Amino acid sequence: MIDSHTEGEPTRVIIADGPDPGPGPGPGPLAERAMRLQARHGDLCKAALLEPRGHDAMVGALLVAASDPDCAAGAIFFNTAGNLGMCGHATIGLAVTLAHMGRIEPGAHRFETPVGVVGVTLHDASTVSVVNVESHRLARDVTVEVPGLGPVTGDVAWGGNWFFLVKHSPVALDTAAIPALTDVSLRIRRALEAAGVTGRDGACIDHIELFGPPTDPGARSRSFVLCPGGAYDRSPCGTGSAAKLACLAADGLLAPGEEWVQQSIIGSTYRLSYAPGPTGGVIATITGQAFVTGEARLIFNPADPFVQGIRL
Secondary structure (H helix, E strand, O other), rough: OEEEEEEEEEEEOOOOOOOOOOOOOOOOOHHHHHHHHHHHHHHHHHHHHHOOOOOOOOOOEEEEEEOOOOOEEEEEEEOOEEOOOOOHHHHHHHHHHHOOOOOOOEEEEEEEEEEEEEEEEEOOOOOEEEEEEEEEEEEEEEEEEEEOOOEEEEEEEOOOOOOEEOOOOOOOOOHHHHHHHHHHEEEEEHHHHHHHOOOOOOOOEEEEEEEEOOOOOOOOEEEEOOOOOOEEOOOOOOOHHHHHHHHHHHHHOOOOOOEEEOOOOOEEEEEEEEEEEOOOOOOEHHHEEEEEEEOOOOOOOOOOOOOOOOOO
């Protein structure tokens, strides 16, 4: 495995000897392989990320053969809660990892993910642009009653995962407030579930985004993003930023090609822009930096009482 971080958010790429998700014949083969990986090897994937080997914020990427011959690689993304459809920071981390391995060189590439093929440009050893799948807003100004907070209003949008985007965070976006921001986001997520608010076809909204003013003068917004496992995203969240652009475009607040700089809760940034999508959404381009932090071989000793990770 090779570890990296993208704007502070960690990625663990399983490069060899990982669980076999199967060939996945038929339409959407990588999506089918991702479902089989979760069904057959979900516990192993979780154990590869949890303490004592990792931590809740870590995202895994299983490197697999792409079914599309024009793709340089295929990847199935997962975190400690289960599969992810797409992951922007992990795609950037994967590109830098493949360059570190000598598998790709600077230039344009295509990666296959469970939600579709994304474009990837490796600008240099650390800088990557990802052309995401089409993002769109499903619902505007959805209000839910949150215990202890009262009514909270946000948009439901897709950027490769489902998000509830709250334009004005009920808690100030400050690193000292991360525990409070986490608590508020968890309560919002539970309120959405209780109210039956979902993504398309009943999909769970498992990411919560809170927005506020940036501290970086070059940025246009700052965000706190709660991920499905309960950890916060150290990066500005690639798929969440794409969902943000879909909302801005739908409201007429951002023109195609106009740059948007999104700042994370820890101060790191992504540079973004979009082109109109074929079905009325946006095709976001996300640019950020990743750095390899280590190489290792994970060992699963059956005598280890925490071989499956620490699960509280």
